[in-house]
Amino acid sequence: MSDDEPAGIDGQRVSRWLGDHVEGFVEPAAFELISGGRSNLTYRVTDGAGTARALRRPPTGGVLSTAHDMGREWSFISALAGTAVPVAPPLAYCTDTEVTGAEFSVMGLVEGEVLADAEAGNRFPEEARARAGEHLVDVLAELHALDPVALGLGDLVRRTGYVERQLRRWHAQVHATGAPELALLDEVHDRLAERIPKQRNGIVHGDYRPGNLSFGPDGTVRAVFDWELATSGDPLADLGWLAASWQDPGEETPPVTPGPSTAPGFPSRAEIVARYADRSGLDLADLPYWIAFARWRSACIGVGVRARYEAGHMADDGFSLEERADDGVRLCEAALRDLAN
Structure with missing residues (x-):
């Protein structure tokens, strides 16, 4: 790898592979x-003719391979291409880890705004925020209407x-x-295990939120x-995660992951849930359980991320170990309140 290439990419080998496997490269x-x-990791790949594409590969170290399953992600994107669920156009998949140290996928580059946090929400045109909240729900309902078996x-x-x-x-x-x-994590786990609702079986994205969408x-x-966490399961797992990430203005419970929803003009959590109920036709009586589960899962994810930082596997990027630990405790306490209702 040369000094001007990003980590995780052997530019010469990857370029040669792309020339052999991607039409028009x-x-x-x-x-x-x-x-x-x-x-x-996602890279913009610009070829010699100036055409840009996207390349995805796992992180370069200190992670669980099961959480960064490139083959799974490729399978879902390939199956969903051409459905009502918009995905980046799949172009090629490399299983040869000798090329750049890991399997990787290549897709068409979809430009747009990724609403990953409150700052992004405030930058986004205020007149388009209501539409963004509504359409992300409509796309989720479209995803949950699909039969994974029928999609291959x-x-x-x-x-x-x-x-x-x-x-x-x-x-x-x-x-x-x-x-x-x-x-505390065990207490929430045990409550969740005792109250598991009857589950449907559809496609679950696993991390459906504005930060994983292009607008x-x-x-x-x-x-x-x-799509690295996508699997089969109850669609309300996705809705619970979205609802638990969708923080209303002034709300004290931390979101399971940052998002744009506190910026003026975005729908409220109640409006998001009501729209999903209307679009999907599903009974949402068990949604408080799935919100509690999302909060516990986020707290568990935070513990894992914190452990990787403490072990020195993550770069110093301003991540606050104390803040994440405090958020995890507050999420677990909120989950217990959800389960008490």
């Missing part, structure tokens, strides 16, 4: 990291319940860290990104 390529940190995703359909799998996974992972808040200036969703 003109060597040489230039690479720019446009999204990284704690998720899969039958091999990825799990026979066990989504929440049972998630409870086992995250419970084991947080215990491996020895986090100081384990007693046009009119508020229309142009593409849904980050």
